[in-house]
Amino acid sequence: MMNVTIGQFFPGDSFLYRLDPRTKLILTVALIVLVFISRSFIGFALIFLFVLWCAFSTKIGLKYMLRGLKPLFVIIALTFALNLFLMRDGETLARWGVIQITTGGVRTAVFMAVRLILLVLCSQVLTLTTSPISLTDGMESLMRPLSKIGFPAHEISMMMSIALRFIPTLMEETEKIRRAQMARGADFESGNLIQRARAMVPLLVPLFVSAFRRADELAMAMEARCYHGGAGRTKMKQLRFHWRDGAAVGAIAAMYALMIAFNALGVA
Amino acid sequence: MRSVIEVRHLTHVYMPDSPFEARALDDVSLTVNEGEFVGLIGHTGSGKSTLVSHLNALEKSEPGTVFVRGIDLGAKETKLSDVRREVGLVFQYPEYQLFEETVERDIAFGPANLKLDEEEIRRRVRAAMELVGLDESLREASPFNLSGGQKRRVAIAGVLAMNPSILILDEPAAGLDPAGRRGMLELIRGIHESGVTVVMVSHSMDDVGKYCDRLYVLSHGKIALSGAPAEVFVHGEELRGMGLDVPECAKLAAALRARGFDVPGGAYSRADVAAAILKRFGKGGDAE
Numbered sequence: 252m253m254n255v256t257i258g259q260f261f262p263g264d265s266f267l268y269r270l271d272p273r274t275k276l277i278l279t280v281a282l283i284v285l286v287f288i289s290r291s292f293i294g295f296a297l298i299f300l301f302v303l304w305c306a307f308s309t310k311i312g313l314k315y316m317l318r319g320l321k322p323l324f325v326i327i328a329l330t331f332a333l334n335l336f337l338m339r340d341g342e343t344l345a346r347w348g349v350i351q352i353t354t355g356g357v358r359t360a361v362f363m364a365v366r367l368i369l370l371v372l373c374s375q376v377l378t379l380t381t382s383p384i385s386l387t388d389g390m391e392s393l394m395r396p397l398s399k400i401g402f403p404a405h406e407i408s409m410m411m412s413i414a415l416r417f418i419p420t421l422m423e424e425t426e427k428i429r430r431a432q433m434a435r436g437a438d439f440e441s442g443n444l445i446q447r448a449r450a451m452v453p454l455l456v457p458l459f460v461s462a463f464r465r466a467d468e469l470a471m472a473m474e475a476r477c478y479h480g481g482a483g484r485t486k487m488k489q490l491r492f493h494w495r496d497g498a499a500v501g502a503i504a505a506m507y508a509l510m511i512a513f514n515a516l517g518v519a
Numbered sequence: 520m521r522s523v524i525e526v527r528h529l530t531h532v533y534m535p536d537s538p539f540e541a542r543a544l545d546d547v548s549l550t551v552n553e554g555e556f557v558g559l560i561g562h563t564g565s566g567k568s569t570l571v572s573h574l575n576a577l578e579k580s581e582p583g584t585v586f587v588r589g590i591d592l593g594a595k596e597t598k599l600s601d602v603r604r605e606v607g608l609v610f611q612y613p614e615y616q617l618f619e620e621t622v623e624r625d626i627a628f629g630p631a632n633l634k635l636d637e638e639e640i641r642r643r644v645r646a647a648m649e650l651v652g653l654d655e656s657l658r659e660a661s662p663f664n665l666s667g668g669q670k671r672r673v674a675i676a677g678v679l680a681m682n683p684s685i686l687i688l689d690e691p692a693a694g695l696d697p698a699g700r701r702g703m704l705e706l707i708r709g710i711h712e713s714g715v716t717v718v719m720v721s722h723s724m725d726d727v728g729k730y731c732d733r734l735y736v737l738s739h740g741k742i743a744l745s746g747a748p749a750e751v752f753v754h755g756e757e758l759r760g761m762g763l764d765v766p767e768c769a770k771l772a773a774a775l776r777a778r779g780f781d782v783p784g785g786a787y788s789r790a791d792v793a794a795a796i797l798k799r800f801g802k803g804g805d806a807e
Contacts, residue, residue: 435677
C-alpha cells in the first residue's frame with residue numbers, strides 16, 4: 252500500500268519545481284493533448300525525450316517514475332491484449348480459430364500501450380514536482396474567474412488541499428488499526444467475499460471514528476485562527492509568472508509545431 | 520533462566536530504494552527471559568515500535584531472525600496465529616482500535632478469533648475485565664462513551680482475554696494524567712505478578728526504572744545500552760546525547776557524587792538515594 256508512487260510529491264528543487272503551478276497545470280493538459288495528437292512513434296519518441304529530460308533534470312530518475320505505472324499495469328496489459336487479438340488490419344501473422352494476430356493489430360497494440368504509458372508519465376511529472384499545496388493554489392487561481400458565476404472556487408480548492416493532506420495520514424492510521432486488529436487475531440486475507448467484507452468492520456469503524464475526530468479538531472483549529480472562507484482572504488505566497496514560464500510555454504509550443512509537422516509529413 | 524524471545528541481528532528498512540528510505544532497525548539483538556519485566560527505551564523514531572511489531576510477526580524478519588518460545592517467526596511453516604496467541608501486543612493509544620457496540624463484545628473479539636466456545640469466551644472476558652479493574656456494570660456500556668483511561672483498559676483487556684504468556688505494551692501510559700499513569704503502571708505490575716512476561720516500551724526513565732528488571736536502550740535503530748536499570752542509569756551523559764534522560768533521583772545522586780559525597784553509583788530509586796543521603800548525614804532510620 253505504501254509503494255504507490257503515482258500522485259506523490261517528490262521534494263526537490265530545479266527548473267520544473269520553480270515553474271508557476273498554473274503554468275504546469277496548463278502545460279500538462281497541453282502535453283496530454285499532444286500525446287493524443289501524435290500519430291507516429293517518432294512523435295512518441297519526442298514526448299518520451301521530454302519525459303526523460305524531466306526525470307533527470309529533477310533528479311527523480313526514470314526508475315522511480317516508471318514505478319508509478321505499477322497500479323495501471325493491468326489496464327495497460329488488457330488494452331494491449333485486446334488490440335493485439337481483435338484488430339484485423341494488414342497481413343495475418345498467426346491465427347487460432349477466431350483469434351488472429353495481424354501486423355496492424357501489433358502496431359495498434361504497441362501504439363496504444365505506449366500512448367497510455369506516456370499519459371501516465373506526463374501527468375506524473377506534474378504531481379511529482381508540484382507540492383499539493385501549490386497545486387491547489389494554482390487550481391484555485393485558474394478557477395477564480397468562475398467564482399463570478401457562483402462557482403465555489405476557494406471552497407473546492409480548500410477541500411482538495413485538506414483531502415490531499417490527509418490521504419497519507421489516513422493511510423497510516425489504517426495501517427495502525429489493521430495491525431492492532433491483526434494482533435488480536437483478525438484475519439483480513441482469507442474467506443469468501445462476505446466474510447472478508449465483515450472482517451473490514453473492525454478496521455472501518457475505528458477509522459471513521461478517528462476521521463470524524465480529526466475533522467472536528469481541524470475545523471476547530473481553523474476557526475480558532477479566524478478562518479471564514481475565501482472572501483477577502485490574502486495569500487502568503489503570491490503566484491507570479493517569471494521568464495521560466497515563458498520558456499516552458501515556448502518549449503511545449505515547439506513540440507506542438509514538430510508534432511504537427513510529423514503528422515503532416517506522415518512519418519511512421 | 521529460559522529465554523522466551525530471542526532477536527538476532529534484526530535489520531528493518533522502510534521503503535527501500537526510494538527517497539523515503541529509512542533504516543528503522545540496524546542489527547538489533549536482544550533476549551527476554553521467562554517471567555521478566557523488560558523495558559525498551561528510546562527517543563521518538565528510534566525504532567521501538569518497529570521492533571515490537573516484529574515480536575508479533577506483524578513485520579517480516581529479514582534479514583535477521585526472531586524466535587518466540589523457540590518458534591522462528593521468519594519460517595514459512597510457522598502459523599502466525601500460534602505466535603499471536605502467545606504474544607499479546609498492545610499498541611500506543613490502543614483505545615483507537617475499539618469498534619464494537621459493547622465493552623463485552625469488544626473484549627471478546629480476540630478470543631472469538633481464536634475460535635473458543637462461548638462459555639470460555641464469557642469466562643475470559645470476565646477475568647480480563649477484573650484484571651484491568653473494569654467494573655462488571657460496564658459490560659453493556661458502549662466503549663465510545665467511556666473515559667480515556669477506561670477505554671485504554673478495555674483495549675488492554677481485549678488483548679489479555681487472549682491469554683498471552685508474553686505481553687508487549689507500547690507506551691501504555693502515554694497521554695494519561697498522573698493518577699491515570701500510576702494506575703496504568705500498577706495494573707501492568709499486577710499483570711506481571713500474575714505470571715506474564717512483560718515488555719514495556721517507554722521513554723519515561725522514572726517509569727522503567729521503577730518497574731523493569733532489565734532495560735534495552737534503542738538509538739537510531741541500534742541497541743545503545745542494556746542491562747539492569749542501575750547499570751544503564753550511570754551512563755547519564757550518553758543517555759542525554761540520545762535525547763533521553765535519567766530518573767530525577769539518579770540526577771540527584773550524580774550531583775552529590777560530583778561534589779565528593781559517597782553515594783553508590785547504582786542508586787536511582789527514591790528509596791536507595793534517600794537511604795544513601797541519610798547514611799551520609801548520619802541520621803539513619805526509615806528511607807521513605
